[in-house]
Amino acid sequence: MSDSIHISALRGLIGDHAVLTEPADMAPYETGARYDKGLAAFVARPGSTEHLSAAVAYCVQHGICLVPQSGNTGLVSGSTPDATGAQGVLSLDRLTSIFELDRANRSVRVAAGMRLSDLNARLEDAGLCFPIDLGADPRVGGMVATNTGGSRFLRYGDVRRNTLGLKVVLADATGTVLDLTSDLRKNNTGVDLKQLFIGTSGSYGVITECVLNLEPVPQQTATALLVPASPESVSDLLNAMEAAVGSYLSAFEGMSGNAVRAALDHVPSLRNPFQGGIVPDFVILAEISRSNTPRKGEQSLDEVLETVLEEIWEGEDQLLADAFVGPPGEIWAMRHALSEGVKHRGRLVAFDLSFRRGDVMRFLDRMKTELPVKFPDVTICDFGHIGDGGVHFNLVVARDDARMSDGAFENSLRAWVFDIAVQQFGGSFSAEHAIGRKNQAFYDRYTPREIRKLSASLRKVTSPGALGSMKF
Amino acid sequence: MSDSIHISALRGLIGDHAVLTEPADMAPYETGARYDKGLAAFVARPGSTEHLSAAVAYCVQHGICLVPQSGNTGLVSGSTPDATGAQGVLSLDRLTSIFELDRANRSVRVAAGMRLSDLNARLEDAGLCFPIDLGADPRVGGMVATNTGGSRFLRYGDVRRNTLGLKVVLADATGTVLDLTSDLRKNNTGVDLKQLFIGTSGSYGVITECVLNLEPVPQQTATALLVPASPESVSDLLNAMEAAVGSYLSAFEGMSGNAVRAALDHVPSLRNPFQGGIVPDFVILAEISRSNTPRKGEQSLDEVLETVLEEIWEGEDQLLADAFVGPPGEIWAMRHALSEGVKHRGRLVAFDLSFRRGDVMRFLDRMKTELPVKFPDVTICDFGHIGDGGVHFNLVVARDDARMSDGAFENSLRAWVFDIAVQQFGGSFSAEHAIGRKNQAFYDRYTPREIRKLSASLRKVTSPGALGSMKF
Secondary structure (H helix, E strand, C coil): CCHHHHHHHHHHHHCHHHEECCHHHHHHHHECCCCCECCCCEEECCCCHHHHHHHHHHHHHCCCCEEEECCCCCCCCCCCCCCCCCCEEEECCCCCCCEEEECCCCEEEEECCCEHHHHHHHHHHHCEECCCCCCCCCEHHHHHHHCCCCCCHHHHCCCHHHEEEEEEECCCCCCCEEEECCCCCCCCCCCCHHHHHCCCCCCCCEEEEEEEECEECCCEEEEEEEEECCCCHHHHHHHHHHHHHHHHEEEEEEEEHHHHHHHHHHCCCCCCCCHHHCCCCEEEEEEEEECCCCCCCCCCHHHHHHHHHHHHHHCCCCCEEEEEEECHHHHHHHHHHHHHHHHCCCEEEEEEEECCHHHHHHHHHHHHHHHHHHCCCCEECCEEEHHHCEEEEEEEECCCCHHHCCCHHHHHHHHHHHHHHHHHCCCECCCCCCCCHHHHHHHHHHCCHHHHHHHHHHHHHHCCCCECCCCC | CCHHHHHHHHHHHHCHHHEECCHHHHHHHHECCCCCECCCCEEECCCCHHHHHHHHHHHHHCCCCEEEECCCCCCCCCCCCCCCCCCEEEECCCCCCCEEEECCCCEEEEECCCEHHHHHHHHHHHCEECCCCCCCCCEHHHHHHHCCCCCCHHHHCCCHHHEEEEEEECCCCCCCEEEECCCCCCCCCCCCHHHHHCCCCCCCCEEEEEEEECEECCCEEEEEEEEECCCCHHHHHHHHHHHHHHHHEEEEEEEEHHHHHHHHHHCCCCCCCCHHHCCCCEEEEEEEEECCCCCCCCCCHHHHHHHHHHHHHHCCCCCEEEEEEECHHHHHHHHHHHHHHHHCCCEEEEEEEECCHHHHHHHHHHHHHHHHHHCCCCEECCEEEHHHCEEEEEEEECCCCHHHCCHHHHHHHHHHHHHHHHHHCCCECCCCCCCCHHHHHHHHHHCCHHHHHHHHHHHHHHCCCCECCCCC
16 A cells, blocks of 8 residues: 555544554554464554544545454454554554443443453442453453453353443444444344444444443352362252352353463462362362342351352262362462463463353363374363353463474364364354454354355445454 | 235145134234234244245245234234235244253253243253243243343343344245354354344344253242332432342332332232331332252341341431332232233323433433323323333323324323433333334434444345334
8 A cells, every 4th residue: 555645644634643653663563462463554543433433434445454453462363463564453542531430320331442450440439340350451342342251251241241332433434433322221122233343353343432231349259169070070060059059159160180280380379279289180160259248147158158068069969079168369369370371381272162061071071082192292271161161272282392383283283173162062163252363264164154144244234344354 | 915826835835724814813913912903914824944934935035024923922013914914924833842951051942932931831840940021921032032121130131141042034035044043152253143133023034943041940039118218219229239139139120109009909919018008109129039949057038138128227328218028929919910900090101111220210200290291181100120220101091081082192192201211311212122013113213314224234134025013
């Protein structure tokens, strides 16, 4: 493209300092959180919905592809430009000025560029939170665009469930601003258009404002580590916990022994909580929580959890090999160290899978049997959200493994795992990371033709211009 | 249309007995639950998705408009044919054969024609339920097509939140069957197409199969009647209850004194639970519930509710004028009698509104002041779901009121209420009934042009044929 003319034009529309072109300034916007580095033609950082609309309209008119970027914490190369140098980055990082809390409605209206941590810090005094619990600290617009889930999905659901309204800019010749910012909980007056922009990685339109559901911050929490009697008992254990504590259950996370050992090795300050220091093959972190401060006559949550685990322990089904209640801070510290720990074990080939809840352990069991035969010297270090069927299925290969020198081995490993997960178990190849360049090939492979066709047609009607890194 | 040729053709496709044409046979399919009676060209009752697809394809090819009909319990004339006699009814009532329960996944796959009551009866042994609580007994497909909410929305959300997957037939020349029947909870692999068919009254496509989230049946329930100190304290009372019992709160229903008196008068077996039999101006039904059977050392839910109400009673804010815990069966019987009671008071002009939660009482207050001036001799008998901002705003006019002899008075009353609710309070003119002929004019009036335009374009891409009673 005739760069300088477009750059000047964009600067005229949204401000001189709002368009970056220096390589050093652009570098952070070109580099993804986990994978690869692209090349941006420019980085546009509009400070308002109106400016963002003007920039989008200009780029659509001139055939320039824009890649919307929010917090750039995604793991599938959905928010960075490709290597051609022809794509512009459209950053939300200056859209941070709106914060309108409605306590009675338990909702908040925020600009899409606000960080999750900022949002929750500002909600603290009201005793409320946006209940999506993640390892990363994304901006809100990107959370909606990828429909993030996280560790408390079981209790609070995903971002979709907690989104009341959106303001969106469409990639058409006028940069149409679609105001879908309802703050109503019940509203059935036609098609719910905001759903198109949730989980579609910014390819249907650019989110600039969000109205979000809030929840009371839990005031009491109790956690336990459970060692299931066998892989088969995990699913029954989950159902037993749900029957026993119902909506108090706020996490039910699975951790493989390999992942736990990697975390304990990597973070020496973590205490090994297991008897004799022997890490079991598979451990579950169960958390219950409630929003009230302790009340007269009320059992403490630790007592509740103790009682429930005792009942399950003594039950006929013998679901538990071991179980103990422990301090939430310590137990979650171990859970949160898994990701970094696993990364330090070697070269990581990571999968973001999900299954019917009852299939999680069946899939893991099959992998344990077949992987070593098919791909020797690859270690399984999985962990994940059993309560909602999610599995961060991580494979680790030694750093000096010659097979990793070109992409062929990794590609065949990836294809083999995905084929079993998706085609044989009916699972998802992207449970909570949505679609970007990194997993586009699998979208193409596993999405039935009529669904791809309809998705592409709908997208063309909504945002005909080139937007986002996802291809339909 | 050249009727007999089409009827024969349809019978050839889906079976002789699956196409009704006798007036007596068609009558129940032509008459809505609350409003008016239409005229059907025929009633097609396919027994499978394949037959339904064949019927839809035929009708699209021959320009015949089909109105999908599920349980026909809707209140906005969304599922009955118009008066022209040119529309065919496409009934789901023979699609009842699929019922696949997955206990570990807490989900069920059902044919769209299954009644809600049948579904829950079949789930009882597993201790699970589809947690949408309604006065009517619709079929599942219609519940999804209208995204029903109901009395336990506060705890379990709407049908959208509880729908994991759908199978849909599109109104195109081939009757495309779109299989979106995932049973995954976490799956972000592109645009979530099923959302287009939720709440769009069958106009985007006909739902033939549903995969639904299930919840444990509550094993303990406690209810109380709360008399707020003033209309202003209702919203604070709700927030106080949410802080105190969090996710145990399963209903927070508002009932006007007029509606309660109408119920008590209409159903003599109901006990008047108020001191001295004096019904207050406004009462709240609060319910808490949990999924476990009583456990050693655990306070009973009645005790929990007593303690919480005592704390609120003694609090500085003086939110309560009165409050008492009572038997759930008795209290819910009164709540469930409101609708019938109000109907027997006179001619009903009913509104299905919703607001930001903090606005519910402000709207009601404004109506109490202005309605008698603007429209004398109209009684407000509202009740609704304060916890989610929903209000069944019912107006009652004497049966012999001359103003009701033509539609003009009712139309101006309706327009006046809706304008205030929607334009001045930012509320919804259809909180949980979706869109049909009865409220189409208000869709046209209140939906911004660019939203109508995009909705119509998306619909045309999805189902180009004539389908459903809603117009975009």
